[in-house]
Amino acid sequence: ENSIGFHNPTEAMRVLGDSLGFATKGEALLRQALAQAGVNVPLKVDLEIAKYLDNRGEKKIKWDKNVEFKDPFGVQDNF
Incomplete structure (x- = not known):
């Protein structure tokens, strides 16, 4: 029984809000450190994501287009 986790919209929104807050704070701290x-x-x-898809790691792993999943809601277009 998980009545207060994933299937709880209020809790999910709280966790999402927290994650956005932490991400924004992290970006701000990084920008401050870089400015200093x-x-x-x-x-x-x-980001030039294509530059990072091939030859990853010690094993030089290639990108497999078959495992890519598209954003069904187009949220990434807003970034």
């Missing part, structure tokens, strides 16, 4: 080190960080950091 003299690193100029742009407002938007656009």
